[in-house]
Amino acid sequence: xxxxxxxxxxxxxxxxxxxxxxxxxxxxxxxxxxxxxxxxxxxxxxxxxxxxxxxxxxxxxxxxxxxxxxxxxxxxxxxxxxxxxxxxxxxxxxxxxxxxxxxxxxxxxxxxxxxxxxxxxxxxxxxxxxxxxxxxxxxxxxxxxxxxxxxxxxxxxxxxxxxxxxxxxxxxxxxxxxxxxxxxxxxxxxx
Numbered sequence: 001x002x003x004x005x006x007x008x009x010x011x012x013x014x015x016x017x018x019x020x021x022x023x024x025x026x027x028x029x030x031x032x033x034x035x036x037x038x039x040x041x042x043x044x045x046x047x048x049x050x051x052x053x054x055x056x057x058x059x060x061x062x063x064x065x066x067x068x069x070x071x072x073x074x075x076x077x078x079x080x081x082x083x084x085x086x087x088x089x090x091x092x093x094x095x096x097x098x099x100x101x102x103x104x105x106x107x108x109x110x111x112x113x114x115x116x117x118x119x120x121x122x123x124x125x126x127x128x129x130x131x132x133x134x135x136x137x138x139x140x141x142x143x144x145x146x147x148x149x150x151x152x153x154x155x156x157x158x159x160x161x162x163x164x165x166x167x168x169x170x171x172x173x174x175x176x177x178x179x180x181x182x183x184x185x186x187x188x189x190x191x
Contacts, residue, residue: 008037008039008043008047009057011037011039012033012037012039012044012048012054013054013057013058013061014037014061015033015036015039016028016037016054016055016057016058017059017061017062018036019032019033019036020055020058020059020062020103020106021062021096021097021099021102024102024105024106024108024109025055025106025109025115026108028051028055030044030051033051033054052112052114052115055109055115056114056115056118059100059103059115059118059119060118062099062100062103062118063100063118063119063121063122065099066098066099066100066122066126067122067125067126069090070087070126070129071129073086073087073090074086074087074129074130074133079137079142080133080134080136080137080140080142080143081137081142081143081187081188081189083133084130084133084134084156084184084187087130087156088159088160088180088183088184089180092176094164094167094173094176094177095167095168095171095172095173097164097165097168098160098161100119100122100123101123101160101161101164102164103115103116103119104119104123126153127150127153127154127157128153129153130149130152130153130156130157131149131150131152131153132149133149134147134149134153135149142189143187143189155183156183159179159180159183162179163175163176163177163179163180164176166179
């Protein structure tokens, strides 16, 4: 499943990322990690202190990837509205949900300050980044001066994360797309 060139720790991290996304922390057993990664018996404990340590590495990797993907869109050329629109409309596996956002629904991760920290930090970073873009749009006269950048950023993140939940519940990406269209209609600058 993984490249022969991937080191054992890399295979373990990637397998754990996928399993956390699919099954959550409790459903991700050391046995499942070893099977998915193709790593030998005892490899996990050779490279990591245990499941929690490996999960933390996997969560950090997912958080880094989410930030890089978001920054790739939000940092691209275009007006503030166009960059927010590109972020909302970027290609996603809507029915699978967000690999970081889904972790907030995992009681074991939420209960652990250490495991929850990269999730909180990533969502905080995203809200701050989006708030800055909204403020930039206000300065350029693209958005109404009365908009609060932090509130709009929270609404954008809530629309994306809630859109994943609605899409999964209905088994169709249509609910996600509808939420995105609605938010964009509210944000669209007047001509």
